[in-house]
Amino acid sequence: MAPETTAIENRLLLLKIRFAEKTTTQLTALLAALASKQGARVTATEVEDLYQLLHRLSGSAGTFGYHQLGQQAMLLADTIKPTTHATTPTTTPIVDADFLYSLQQLLLLLQQNDTPSAPEVTHPQAAIKNKTQILIIGQELSQLVTALTPYGFTINHCEQPITNCNQCWHYADIIIAPAHQLTTTVAWNNTQAQQHQQQAADILCIGTQDTFSARYALASKGAKGLFTLPVDIAKLAERIEQIGQERRTAYTSKILLLDDDQELAEHYRLVLTAAGKDVKVMHSPEHLLTVLSEFSPDIVLLDVHIPPYSGITLARMIRFEPKWLSLPIVYLSSEQDRDQQIMALAQGADDFITKPISDQQLVNSVHALCYRARTLAKLLSCDSLTGLLNHSHIKQALDHEYARIQRYGHSTTIAILDLDHFKQVNDQHGHAAGDLVIKAFAHLLKQRLRYTDHIGRYGGEEFVAVLPNCDLTQAQPMFNAVCRHFSRLSFHGRKGEFNVTVSIGLAQLNHFPLAEHALKAADQALYQRKHQGRNGVTCFTPKDAN
Ligand SMILES: Nc1nc2c(ncn2[C@@H]2O[C@H](COP(=O)(O)OP(=O)(O)OP(=O)(O)O)[C@@H](O)[C@H]2O)c(=O)[nH]1
Structure with missing residues (x-):
């Protein structure tokens, strides 16, 4: 088992022990207080406190392995629930021996599980790689290795048939295999993924037949795509990029979790972090709006009861801000009553996760919710041809990064990239071929830049990239490599095979009093590059300002 998995399991075990200790203390104190009132009515406040404790246990005990305790707590909570909102003490229940006995049973259930075992981390940390990892199978596909290399994917090639080939295992997002080897590839992929505790790769097939029945047969065996020979490399690269993006999205989602139960929230945080999510936990909501702005989560998981606050009111309050109207809010609640859940959903949240919930x-659920949220957000913010940020969103990203460097003072580079003589490309090879070039360039950028960089299509054949924590001396060689690799990509058009080059202007964002000035400076550098012979990178220097 990986050392980090053991470390997480140990921390989960400590939380389980802490949960048991804390619950024992709370139940013991409650029993002592109630025993002294036996035969008398309890006050409305005492019932409310008791109900809150039982309700919380019903949602959290299962998570720490005390399933029976959780179920019993839920039954007991239900017996006192109808009176929880009573205002007069006359409607509160009388403490009787049966009730005290039931509470004592809860304590016993806690003690019965007194040799806690470490909860299992069900999703080990996935390899979060910036570059999409590809495994190409079979000697017959060796040409794909050369053709796909300039895009910046990490490629491994296994020339042998894959059966019984253990040495060939490398973490891969995507396996590209001959269609006739799909069955063995799927079996090998699943076995290896299980053995190495990693997510299985997605499989793309290369075949000779593109008929309905051939496609159906491949889909039924689990393939994610079919490309026929001779392979259109730009289209294959686009599909690879899409799959890589989907997989990265799933593992890099940002989750804001607001739950006042500290052990439970920490347990969720550990489990989700182990699955590769970026999780921020809050135990009270006073700074919720600031954290939302700074952390910018993909989804918010919101406990319904955060005394003295109500999660339902908080969800409504978040929606006061137009920018959070589309932010998915998911209630985390022990509420089992479907009518209550639907009523809560009507108040501004999008979904319900009912506690207790297993780690898996x-x-x-979080994985599926984040994927849906990211897909929707992407549709709103991305350019449809390339999947890069559209004009207004790359400008927003630029402003956001500018605000961040004001606060943290790090270096950030802005790049404007413009394809060379693109009019000629369209004129000679047709608009469709031009579109493919634009897409291929976008995929190359996504592979060559870091996941944390922002890349947008600024317009036509012009792109903008913003690279946080990167100064000009680091950015220039990286963009030189982009130019080099792009010029090596071959395209097919009306007049045969052709290549395209790109010119790039760079400026350092933190050298300027306004983001807009940096953008103009990068544009000026690009203009110079176009006059210096294109196909390369020029950095803005202060003397260029004159
Ligand atoms: N295929 C295709 N072409 C586009 C798209 N958007 C803009 N263009 C074309 O890109 C070309 C840009 O041409 P110009 O601005 O003259 O520049 P250029 O030919 O690239 O010359 P330099 O920038 O000086 O190297 C125009 O012909 C546009 O029609 C698009 O989405 N698809």
Whole structure:
């Protein structure tokens, strides 16, 4: 088992022990207080406190392995629930021996599980790689290795048939295999993924037949795509990029979790972090709006009861801000009553995760919710041809990064990239071929830049990239490599095979009093590059300002 997995399991075990200790203390104190009132009515406040404790246990005990305790707590909470909102003490229940006995049973259930075992981390940390990892199978596909290399994917090639080939295992997002080897590839992929505790790769097939029945047969065996010979490399690269993006999205989602139960929130945080999510936990909501702005989560998981606050009111309050109207809010609640859940959803949240929830279910639900949220956000913010940020969103990203460097003072580079003589490309090879060039360039950028960089299509054949924590001396060689690799890509058009080059202007954002000035400076550098012979990178220097 990986050392980090053991470390997480140990921390989960400590949380389980802490949960048991804290619950024992709370139940013991409650029993002592109630025993002294036996035969008398309890006050409305005492019932409310008792209900809150039982309700919380019903949602959290299962997570720490005390399933029976959780179920019993839920039954007991239900017996006192109808009176929880009573205002007069006359409607509160009388403490009787049966009730005290039931509470004592909860303590016993806690003690019965007094040799806690470490909860299992169900999703080990996935390899979060910036570059999409590809495994190409079979000697017959060796040409693909050369053709795909300039895009910046990390490529491994296994020339032998894959059966029984253990040495060939490398973490891969995507396997490209001959269609006739799909069955063995799927079996090998699943076995290896299980053995190495990693997510299985997605499989793309290369075949000779593109008929309905051939496609159906491949899909039924689990393939994610079919490309026929001779392979259109730009289209294959686009599909690879899409799959890589989907997989990265799933593992890099940002989750804001607001739950006042500290052990439970920490447990969720550990489990989701182990599954590769970026999780921020808050135990009270006073700074919620500031944290939302700074952290910019993909989804918010919101406990419904955060005394003295109500999660439902908080969800409504978040929606006061137009920018959070589309932010998915998911209630985390022990509420089992479907009518209550629907009523809560009507108040401004999007979904419900009912506690107790197993670690695996939590990871799977959050995974699906984040994927949906990211896909929707992407549709709103991305350019449809390239999948890069559209004009207004790359400008927003630029402003956001500018605000961040004001606060943290790090170096950030802005780049404007413009394809050379693109009019000629369209004129000679047709607009469709031009579109493919634009897409291929976008995929190359996504592979060559870091996941944290922002890349947008600024217009036509012009692109903008913003690279946080990167100064000109680091950015220039990286963009030189982009120019080099792009010029090596071959395209097919009306007049045969052709290549395209790109010119790039760079400026350092933190050298300027306004983001807009940096953008103009990068544009000026690009203009110079176009006059210096294109196909390369020029940095803005202060003397260029004159
Ligand atoms: N295929 C295609 N072409 C586009 C798209 N958007 C803009 N263009 C074309 O890109 C070309 C840009 O041409 P110009 O601005 O003259 O520049 P250029 O030919 O690239 O010359 P330099 O920038 O000086 O190297 C125009 O012909 C536009 O029609 C698009 O989405 N698809």
